[in-house]
Amino acid sequence: MARARGKAGQGSVWAAVPGLVYLVALVLVPLIIIVIFSFLSRAKLGVGVKWEFSTQAYADLLFSESLAGGRSFDPTYLQIILNSFVFALVTAGVTLALSIPIALWIATRPAERRTALIFLVTIPFWTSLLIRTYAFVIILNDNGPINGTLGWLGLIGEPIPMLYTPFATVTGLVYTFLPFMILPIYASAERFDFRLAEAAYDLGAGKWTVLRRIVLPSIRPGVIAGMLLVFVPALGSFLAPELLGGGKTSMIANVIAAQFGASRNWPLGAALSVLLLIITMLVLVGFAVTAKRVSRTGGSNTWEAML
């Protein structure tokens, strides 16, 4: 039977089916399971859940039960969420500060060198994040190259404790997410017309004014996209705080992992996951609103396309 072919360039729903099935099976279904688990009860001997409706997990987020049975407000989990927020914000801020000069520098190189430099930025993606994060354990170690060099130079007597500190966590996170900030900012900066900067200089603006009033507004879509690509995954990151932060600087993902593992409290772990999901979605909505405003004020809407 002859069938009318679709017009060239017109998407067919059938071609999208495998992808949609994949998304539903591997993203949506687990999400639904997590939400269901968060409203169930803890299994008697740990692993799994008891199929009995309960809001206990959500209560546990905010309150702790004393041995006597009384309930009192317990901010431990809220504190950890707040911590995660701070870590993610600091990470996004540091990567932003590092990425803008790098992206602008690359964007001002001759075209053929730009390609090579962007290629270099993507090199970290070649190896597993786990291995790269372990490498930082070695680097930041008391006997690692940094402390070794400083000691050899006689600048320090005792090694500076770096590993298992918040500093180590942020260092690891910044390292992990730097390319995700550089690439979108570069994409914006590459399209920036540097003759606009010349015009601003010509009109009497100094370097900082040109950066603040001409360059930054023009690369703002890239900055917003980069912030999103760094902040959201940083908020839920597990490896860097686990391997580099030690026990002292847990982020929410580590606590969730602990509930499914050692603590054997799956409903609580699921409830924490749901909370993280809600927070992430609120952040996304916040970004979307900001980006709408940006595109209304003349910025391009690259980042909206990226979402």
Place this chain on the structure above:
Amino acid sequence: MADSTAALSIRGVTKEFATPEGGVVRALDDVSLEIDEGSFTVLLGPSGCGKTTLLRSIAGLETPDAGEIRLRGERIDDEPVWKRRVNTVFQSYALFPHMTVAQNIAFGLEMDRVPKAEIAKAVESSLAMVRLEGLGGRRPSQLSGGQQQRVALARALAKKPEVLLLDEPLSALDLKLRRGMQMELKRLQRETSITFVLVTHDQEEAMAMADTVAVFDSGRIAQVGEPRDVYLRPRTRFVADFIGEANVLPATFLSDRADVDALGVLEADLLSGTEGLTSGQPGFVAMRPENILWSRDEQGQARVVDVTFVGGDLRIDVLVGAHPCAIRTSSHVAEPPRVGEALRLEFPAGSVRWVTD
């Protein structure tokens, strides 16, 4: 010392660029030029001749390798671009896309820390000056090319620069708009009495606007003068050919006459620009197409290869020996020459210009 009337004084400016292939291009080669206060000076030349490099050196966007630039007697070549009291209208206009027209114009004044109320007034008067009243709230992307051009002008003029630099400002406009803007630029220059320095590759545009034209040829200034003077008395073969149309033939100077290739000896009274030449010196003669008189002659030196009507003019293309030459004459001639006919060429007194290579 610099001339007291010179707004800009350029002495021995040289600038070299490295090419991607590893070579060196000398964009400006020992260029010197005095630009009078309140004048409209046009830097004219083909692309790649160095005129834009000179303009950017004055603005401070390029740093010359050698030489000095003085603005009203003060050296500015070591000052950063943002301190120089000169402003530029860029070829691409370079309007800030995220700002409104009014914000674009106000930007330069904010850099000078002009009080807000004064800025608002200056923006209004600048908009009025370029006849864009009421468009201050628009974004550059909402304007036509001609309007964007006016905003770029208003933005630069609002700073009341000592010299306004214009880099091919009309090249992106269509022909009709360009003619109008040429008149507009002349008007603005007269009204503001700011010194204008404009770069163009369009010799008609240069002729239409300039008080003084400086013709650039491969990094050097070939000739400076009033447009009419440069047209009538070109000094080099390049200038003769670039300003208007010229027929250039190789020649040798013989005491007071010129022995021209394929044309024969031309008597002294026909020649101009031969002062100071020594006998036997090789060079070229240049003749304007409208300064060639022709008559039919079997023994004539020229053979007609094409005849074209150009409105009121008749253009006759001939070969003189192996050299193609053009003649312009009135269309009203009774019997136009035909292709293949031989013509005898004659020249009015003083119309054959001696030029160097």
